[in-house]
Amino acid sequence: MLNLLDIYKREFGYTKKKFGQHFLTSKQFIDMIAESLASAECRQIVEIGPGCGVLTHAMLEKGASVTAVEIDEDLAEFLPRYLFIYKGFKVINADFMLITEDQLPDGKIAFAGNLPYNVSVDILMHCVKFFHKIEKMTFMFQKEVADRINAKPNNKEYTSLSVITSYFFEKKKLKDISGGQFWPNTKVRSTVLEFYPKERHFSAEKELRFLSFVKNSFMMKRKTLHNNLKSYPNHLEAMEKAGLAANIRGEQMELKDFIRLFEEIDV
Numbered sequence: 580m581l582n583l584l585d586i587y588k589r590e591f592g593y594t595k596k597k598f599g600q601h602f603l604t605s606k607q608f609i610d611m612i613a614e615s616l617a618s619a620e621c622r623q624i625v626e627i628g629p630g631c632g633v634l635t636h637a638m639l640e641k642g643a644s645v646t647a648v649e650i651d652e653d654l655a656e657f658l659p660r661y662l663f664i665y666k667g668f669k670v671i672n673a674d675f676m677l678i679t680e681d682q683l684p685d686g687k688i689a690f691a692g693n694l695p696y697n698v699s700v701d702i703l704m705h706c707v708k709f710f711h712k713i714e715k716m717t718f719m720f721q722k723e724v725a726d727r728i729n730a731k732p733n734n735k736e737y738t739s740l741s742v743i744t745s746y747f748f749e750k751k752k753l754k755d756i757s758g759g760q761f762w763p764n765t766k767v768r769s770t771v772l773e774f775y776p777k778e779r780h781f782s783a784e785k786e787l788r789f790l791s792f793v794k795n796s797f798m799m800k801r802k803t804l805h806n807n808l809k810s811y812p813n814h815l816e817a818m819e820k821a822g823l824a825a826n827i828r829g830e831q832m833e834l835k836d837f838i839r840l841f842e843e844i845d846v
Contacts, residue, residue: 583661584762587631591653594763598651599695601761602630603719608756609637612717612771615753616691617641621714623684627675627692627702632658634691639665646684648675676705683709690716696767699724700740707747716748716774722755725770737830739797743790745834748774780838789841796829796837804829808844817843 584602594600603609612634616624622643629635629647631654638645644667649655655672662668671682676698690706690713699720706716720728728744729752730736744750751773758765781789798807804827808814818825821840823832832840 581636581661583632583636586661587657588762590657595651598628599697600630600651601693601763601765603633603693603756603760604762605756605760608754608760608771609633611754612691612719613637613641615717615771615773616689616715617643621687621689623686623688625683625688625690627690628695629658629670630654630693632662634693635662635668638691639668643667644684645669646671648673648678650674675702678705680709680712683712686712687714688712689714691718693719693769696721696724703728703744710747710776710779713774713776715776717753717771718774719756719769719771722768722770725752725772729770729772732831732833734830738800739794739829742793742796742832742834742837744774746789746793747776747779749777750774785845788845789838792841792844793837796832800828800830803827804832811844814844 584604594602617638624638624643624645626635626645626647629649635645635647635658639662647658647668647670649658649670649672652672655670658670671678694702703718706713726736727738727740729750730738730741753771753773756769756771758767779786795810796804796807804818804823805815805825807829815825817840820843821836823836823840
């Protein structure tokens with residue numbers, strides 16, 4: 580059985596902090612994530628930051644095709660040396676934030692990855708640019724970030740990120756993973772989330788204004804929605820038409836409330 584983590588340790592012996600590299604070691608969790616992705620109907624997976632390839636290998640073993648986007652030149656050279664036997668494997672040595680659609684496989688894809696904590700939200704939102712191609716996504720985040728993404732109204736973790744991701748996706752939590760399940764170990768806990776695309780409510784142009792509106796609604800979290808939306812001249816009238824109390828806060832509103840209010844504001 581190919582043990583890429585052991586091979587990597589022998590060849591390199593360290594990870595690169597500048598890329599936020601922590602490699603998952605637990606076969607149980609690797610198999611869980613691989614099964615989540617390999618069950619996708621499209622069978623084409625784009626893995627962001629494959630690291631030493633333990634998840635990549637597991638997905639290839641399940642018959643999926645994997646395009647791995649790896650920013651680290653050493654890893655981009657390491658992976659093909661051991662995964663060349665899989666016809667469905669390809670590696671792109673690039674920063675995923677600079678990836679364009681013509682570099683991705685044709686047709687529907689599933690995104691996957693243990694995302695670097697410092698850029699995980701940026702990567703998630705960059706994936707939205709390829710929304711029409713996405714069948715599903717399975718990502719590992721720092722637990723605190725995952726809690727914000729997955730939060731419901733009337734929760735201190737509920738932010739504009741919660742609302743915006745709910746606009747694009749149905750979300751499902753798979754598992755929390757302790758820092759001891761990585762090499763090197765980390766004190767930070769991680770969470771695996773699945774994302775399933777849903778029908779978008781607005782046209783592209785209006786959608787951009789809606790996303791900005793949602794961010795403005797949480798600009799000062801302790802303030803009421805009325806105070807956060809003062810830059811919209813008709814916001815009080817719109818709130819009344821939308822059936823929202825004058826003292827409501829953004830953290831009390833569901834996605835449908837934001838959509839209803841925005842339709843009254845953006846006329």
